Amino acid sequence: AQKITQTQPGMFVQEKEAVTLDCTYDTSDPSYGLFWYKQPSSGEMIFLIYQGSYDQQNATEGRYSLNFQKARKSANLVISASQLGDSAMYFCAMSLMDSSYKLIFGSGTRLLVRP
C-alpha cells in the first residue's frame, strides 16, 4: 500500500536560517510524483514544489528545494532563508501515475519561524 510518512509533528526555525522537513514514502510503483504543500492558518492549500520519480535532478522553486533520495525513498523539503510568513503546516503528498493521480498525504509538519 502507498504511504507517506512525516515524522516531525512540529519544528522551530530561526528567521533567516534554513530548515529541512522530512518526508519518506512507500510505493512499489515505479512511476510516481511527490508534492509539497503549505497550509497557513487561513486553511488554503498552496502548491510549493513537485518531483517526478524519473527526474534526475532535485526540484527547486525559489527558496524551496526538494532533496530527493530515491533509494532511501525520501523527499525532504528544504526551505532556505526562513521568513516569518513561512510559519504554517506543511504536507508531503504522493500521486501515482497508474491511477487517477489522486494525492495521498502525510500527517503534516507544523513549522514555526521565530523572529
Next chain:
Amino acid sequence: AAGVIQSPRHLIKEKRETATLKCYPIPRHDTVYWYQQGPGQDPQFLISFYEKMQSDKGSIPDRFSAQQFSDYHSELNMSSLELGDSALYFCASSSTASLVVTEAFFGQGTRLTVV
C-alpha cells in the same frame, strides 16, 4: 492566473440537512478531485472526475454524491449531514494531458460546520 474556485467558502448546516459544494477548476484542466480534511487531519481523497466521468473513488460515504458538468465545474452533494461531516472540503484540479501530473492546484476550500 485563474485558480480553482470553490463556493461557498463557509457553510453552516444542521444535522440531517443537505449541502451542496461547488468547484470551478482551472481552465483546460481535465481532472477534478475532492478531498475532505477533518480538524487536525491530513486531507483524505473522496472522489475524482476525468472529462466529466468518475475516475476514482476513495472513502466517500454513500450519503455523498458528486458529478462534473459539461462546463467542467463539479458539485459535491452531501445529504443527511452528521456532526462528523464538519470539515474543510477541498477541490483540486490538474491536467493529465501529458500523462504526467506535475501540478495539482487546490481551491481555497469550503469550511462546513454541522451543528
